[in-house]
Amino acid sequence: MGLTDGVEWGFWLVLTVWWIVELDLGPLELVFMGTILEGSVLLAETPTGVVADLISRKRSIIIAQIVMGLGFIWAVASTNYWLILPAQAIFGIGWTFRSGADVAWVTDELKGLGQASDDDIERLLLRRHRFGIAFSVAMVSLAMVFGTLTSIRWAGVLFGVLQILCGVYFAVTMREDHFTPGREEERGFRDTLREGVDAVRGTPRLRVLVGVIVLLYLGSEAFDRLGWKHFLDSTGVDDGSLIALGLLFIVLAFAGLLVNAAASRWLEGGKGVARLAVALLLVAAVGGVIVALTNFVVVIAVGYMLQDSTREALWPVLEGWANRDAPSEVRATVHSLMGQVTSVGELFGGLALGALAEFTSLQVAILVAALSIAGSAVLGTRGIDRSAAPTG
Numbered sequence: 001m002g003l004t005d006g007v008e009w010g011f012w013l014v015l016t017v018w019w020i021v022e023l024d025l026g027p028l029e030l031v032f033m034g035t036i037l038e039g040s041v042l043l044a045e046t047p048t049g050v051v052a053d054l055i056s057r058k059r060s061i062i063i064a065q066i067v068m069g070l071g072f073i074w075a076v077a078s079t080n081y082w083l084i085l086p087a088q089a090i091f092g093i094g095w096t097f098r099s100g101a102d103v104a105w106v107t108d109e110l111k112g113l114g115q116a117s118d119d120d121i122e123r124l125l126l127r128r129h130r131f132g133i134a135f136s137v138a139m140v141s142l143a144m145v146f147g148t149l150t151s152i153r154w155a156g157v158l159f160g161v162l163q164i165l166c167g168v169y170f171a172v173t174m175r176e177d178h179f180t181p182g183r184e185e186e187r188g189f190r191d192t193l194r195e196g197v198d199a200v201r202g203t204p205r206l207r208v209l210v211g212v213i214v215l216l217y218l219g220s221e222a223f224d225r226l227g228w229k230h231f232l233d234s235t236g237v238d239d240g241s242l243i244a245l246g247l248l249f250i251v252l253a254f255a256g257l258l259v260n261a262a263a264s265r266w267l268e269g270g271k272g273v274a275r276l277a278v279a280l281l282l283v284a285a286v287g288g289v290i291v292a293l294t295n296f297v298v299v300i301a302v303g304y305m306l307q308d309s310t311r312e313a314l315w316p317v318l319e320g321w322a323n324r325d326a327p328s329e330v331r332a333t334v335h336s337l338m339g340q341v342t343s344v345g346e347l348f349g350g351l352a353l354g355a356l357a358e359f360t361s362l363q364v365a366i367l368v369a370a371l372s373i374a375g376s377a378v379l380g381t382r383g384i385d386r387s388a389a390p391t392g
Helices: 002-022 027-054 057-075 086-098 101-112 118-149 152-173 189-201 204-235 241-268 273-292 297-325 328-359 362-383
Strands: none
Touching: 002 027, 002 057, 002 118, 002 152, 002 204, 002 241, 027 057, 027 086, 027 101, 027 189, 027 204, 027 328, 057 086, 057 101, 057 152, 086 101, 101 118, 101 297, 101 328, 118 152, 118 241, 118 297, 189 204, 189 328, 204 241, 204 273, 204 297, 204 328, 204 362, 241 273, 241 297, 273 297, 273 362, 297 328, 297 362, 328 362
């Protein structure tokens, strides 16, 4: 799965330059892109997660790669904003097929072999993330070189094709020997969905996780859509934007590797996944404040190193948090419900912060986003299991 992380990093670099430099989109246009993406995720996340639990996690992952790859190609197919806007919905729907299904697949396969505990799975998710970051350096470099030699558009097409090829690779190599489809247990769509919702509602730590995710992603959309514009505007370059942003992406990747290694040592020390999430959220908030309070490129880059590397590490950490408390038979559904909560945060946070940026400034919106992430850290302390530190 780390292969897809690298491909998506490369494509995100291409798409960011395509939007900000080639199409010269404003804050509201950028955020509306995110609104379409998150709206499609919000609608499709839970149904596709239930499908993964009922039918096949492997098939769900393969479908995801193909649909996302087509979305990548569509996103650079035209310079007309309204023609490429639906590509965000295509990508979002594709992503929901993989969301939760990948973690559920690896968990069931390893536990089925008797080779992994919950702690082992959490560390494995971080190792997968570490491989993805390392592979992203190669993919970002490829994007820089290919995009410079050809064009931003052709670089986008390349990464769309690579994403589809990843799906073909998974179809050939993935095994699914320890998963019992819900339909074989005579569980229907509604039964599986209801069990997933009941698992979240009935588990205090999962309820806390819902709040943590909402506050985190209320703020994250500002960094994902507006923060890069703040950086590129501060550099004052246009023709060299792909190289400038690509170099920052590579720096962020190495910072992410360091944070990932530190997070792995934290878990190995038995300090708990919730405690780790709180620590990462606090550092991300500090980095966000630094980004918001300056126009100096180097200082913005340092702030991004702090906030982006920790937010990247948070993804597998929060997956591990949900994975620990989710019942096996509805694990993909629970992960999809968490993905749906993520979309709610990004949808409303993106619209609000985009409007704030339009009527005040990018930096004000980014500062508010950083404060939202800080609030997520405070709430996250309620998820720490103080009676059993190794599982907190």
